[in-house]
Structure formats: structure tokens, C-alpha cells
Amino acid sequence: MKKFFITRRFILPPTPAADVLVPILCSFLAIILGTLLYLTLPSQTSDVDYEIITYEYYPPEANLVSILTHSKKSVAGRITQHSSTWTFNKSSKTPYTLAQIFRDPAILGELTPNPITAEILQDSFAIDRANQELITSLDGTEQRIKFTDLQGRLNFEFSEPMFGVNPFTYKDADHVDCTVSKCLALTFDDGPSEHTDRLLDILAYTHAKATFFVLGHRVNAFAGQIIRAAREGHDIGSHSWIHRNLPRFPYATILNDLTATTNAIQPFSGQFVRFFRPPYGSINRNVNTAAAALNQQVVLWTVDPWDWQNKDAAFVCNDVIDHVRPGSIILLHDIYSTSVDAAQCIINRLSEQYTFVNLSTLYK
Numbered sequence: 335m336k337k338f339f340i341t342r343r344f345i346l347p348p349t350p351a352a353d354v355l356v357p358i359l360c361s362f363l364a365i366i367l368g369t370l371l372y373l374t375l376p377s378q379t380s381d382v383d384y385e386i387i388t389y390e391y392y393p394p395e396a397n398l399v400s401i402l403t404h405s406k407k408s409v410a411g412r413i414t415q416h417s418s419t420w421t422f423n424k425s426s427k428t429p430y431t432l433a434q435i436f437r438d439p440a441i442l443g444e445l446t447p448n449p450i451t452a453e454i455l456q457d458s459f460a461i462d463r464a465n466q467e468l469i470t471s472l473d474g475t476e477q478r479i480k481f482t483d484l485q486g487r488l489n490f491e492f493s494e495p496m497f498g499v500n501p502f503t504y505k506d507a508d509h510v511d512c513t514v515s516k517c518l519a520l521t522f523d524d525g526p527s528e529h530t531d532r533l534l535d536i537l538a539y540t541h542a543k544a545t546f547f548v549l550g551h552r553v554n555a556f557a558g559q560i561i562r563a564a565r566e567g568h569d570i571g572s573h574s575w576i577h578r579n580l581p582r583f584p585y586a587t588i589l590n591d592l593t594a595t596t597n598a599i600q601p602f603s604g605q606f607v608r609f610f611r612p613p614y615g616s617i618n619r620n621v622n623t624a625a626a627a628l629n630q631q632v633v634l635w636t637v638d639p640w641d642w643q644n645k646d647a648a649f650v651c652n653d654v655i656d657h658v659r660p661g662s663i664i665l666l667h668d669i670y671s672t673s674v675d676a677a678q679c680i681i682n683r684l685s686e687q688y689t690f691v692n693l694s695t696l697y698k
Contacts, residue, residue: 650672
């Protein structure tokens with residue numbers, strides 16, 4: 335005789351009356367999911383002694399709801415167990431997948447002993463906010479990963495809305511003395527671009543400041559990003575008009591190039607353009623003299639991970655971490671999505687030791 339039970343457990347704080355329906359709806363959802371699990375798990379039906387399916391519903395945060403189910407089955411006296419996890423977008427009614435939240439699929443392999451396949455990455459997960467844990471059900475086995483172990487490993491757009499609280503401590507770059515504190519300067523060349531807004535989101539979230547060396551011919555197309563960056567406390571510097579190797583040109587041409595770039599930037603940044611970075615880091619007397627004529631300080635870099643060539647966020651991040659020291663100026667390019675990912679990783683992994691500042695603060 336086969337016996338089938340479903341039990342439930344809500345993990346809920348006191349909720350407003352408007353939220354009362356959510357656990358009820360999730361109860362029905364869990365019953366449906368549990369029934370599907372019951373019907374699809376391999377077994378010899380005639381030999382099943384009993385099956386118990388339990389589920390835990392985690393309180394909704396933002397636009398999310400998480401469910402964890404456990405199935406315990408006795409078949410001819412042999413007991414097997416299976417876990418499943420889901421986190422749903424309440425608006426779209428679709429589950430999120432592991433592939434969506436992790437910046438690099440290989441990262442998940444560092445956090446779990448299971449081999450990571452393309453199929454596994456399409457699995458969902460649950461979020462246990464009370465215990466600060468991400469729950470997976472790889473191969474049907476419940477595994478829990480602490481939020482703190484996710485540092486620098488998540489796609490930024492999922493880190494705050496899904497995990498609710500910021501598990502990392504970032505230093506505030508607005509009030510820092512770099513002669514006393516350990517500072518790093520993130521600088522971004524060749525933009526702005528379609529990736530700059532995501533980078534600005536990351537900088538805002540982590541309370542980091544940066545310096546953007548922009549190309550004059552890109553200013554009008556991305557004026558909104560320049561306005562936003564300046565408003566949020568970042569420096570806007572000049573990187574010439576169109577990235578030519580300036581020492582090849584006469585002084586008058588160089589001066590005209592720098593002047594045109596400065597005049598394009600200032601109406602949107604509202605800042606005096608204090609810093610100039612020559613393309614390729616190429617300088618000579620004429621370049622220095624032209625910059626000085628505009629009262630601009632020439633700034634190069636001390637750490638270059640070649641992110642324009644190594645379009646691998648983890649590689650770039652590790653290379654920077656291996657080479658920084660207090661006062662380092664890091665060269666990246668916000669025209670590459672991988673470089674924005676690397677910037678997030680760098681900030682997350684170094685924020686306990688350093689404050690990320692703009693060049694105005696570094697050279698204060």
C-alpha cells in the first residue's frame with residue numbers, strides 16, 4: 335500500500351495583510367511541484383512503501399519568492415532522498431537559474447564539489463535570508479553556500495536585489511586622506527560606452543570613486559553617462575579626441591586636439607578638466623606642453639592588466655590584485671563588458687584593505 339504525504343514549513347516574519355495570500359499561493363505551488371516531483375522521480379510504484387514531501391517557503395524580498403522541497407521515499411524498505419530549489423520572479427512567474435547569477439560558470443565549481451555542467455547551470459536555487467545562505471540542489475542534494483563566500487563572484491545586477499543586504503564592507507571614498515589610508519585609483523579609458531552605466535551602478539553600490547578618461551568624439555553620444563558620472567563624484571578627464579598617437583603630430587595639432595576634447599567635456603561634466611591621459615601613454619615635449627597650456631596634469635598608470643587583450647574578467651581581476659600597492663593607479667577600459675565585471679571583482683576583493691578614490695582625492 336503506497337502512502338503519500340505533503341508537509342510544509344513557512345519561514346516568515348510578521349507580514350502585512352496584503353502579503354497573506356503569498357504563502358497560500360506558494361502552498362499550492364509547492365503541492366503542484368511536489369506532485370510533479372513525486373510523479374517524475376524514478377521508482378517502482380508498486381514497491382513504494384511511503385513518500386513524504388516537505389517544503390520550506392522563504393519570505394519574499396523585492397520581486398522574489400524562494401522554495402526548497404525535500405522528498406523522502408521508501409521503496410521496498412530502501413530510503414532515498416531528493417531536494418529541489420526554486421527562486422521565482424514574481425512578475426514574470428519564471429524561475430531564475432544559476433547561470434544567470436554567477437559571473438562565470440567556473441566560479442560555481444569553486445564553491446561545490448559537484449562537476450558543473452551546462453545542464454546544472456540551468457537549475458534554480460533558493461535564498462535563505464535568515465541564515466545568509468544560497469541553497470542549491472545539485473544532483474538532488476541540498477547544498478548551502480554562505481553569502482560571504484559569494485564575494486566578487488556574482489553578476490552585479492543580481493547581488494543586491496536577490497541577497498537583500500550587502501554582505502561586504504566598502505569604505506566611503508568621499509571622506510578619506512590617502513596620506514593616512516591605503517588608496518587605489520581605478521581609471522577607465524576610451525569611453526563612455528553602453529557598458530558605462532552598469533559600471534556606474536557598481537561604483538555607486540560599493541561607494542567607490544573612479545576617474546574616466548573619455549574620448550572627445552564619444553562625448554555627445556554618451557553625454558548622459560558623463561553627466562551622471564560627474565554628479566556621482568567621479569573625475570572626468572581627457573583622453574584626446576580620437577585616440578591618435580599624439581607625439582607624431584606637431585604642437586599646434588596636439589593643442590587643438592586637447593582643446594576640442596576639453597571643450598566637449600566641460601559643458602556636461604561641469605568640472606574643470608584637470609587630468610589628461612595621452613593615448614597609448616605616448617608623450618613627448620609637445621604633448622606635455624599642450625597639456626600644461628590647458629592646466630591639465632598628465633597621468634599615466636602603474637597597474638595595467640591588458641584588459642583590452644585579456645577579455646577574461648577573472649584573469650584581469652587576479653592580475654590587478656597581484657600587482658597593486660597603496661597609491662596604485664589601475665588602467666581599465668569601460669568599453670568592454672568583461673572589464674566592468676573585472677572592476678566589480680577588484681572592488682569586492684580589495685575593499686577590506688583599500689579605499690577606491692578618484693585622482694583628485696589621490697593627488698589632494
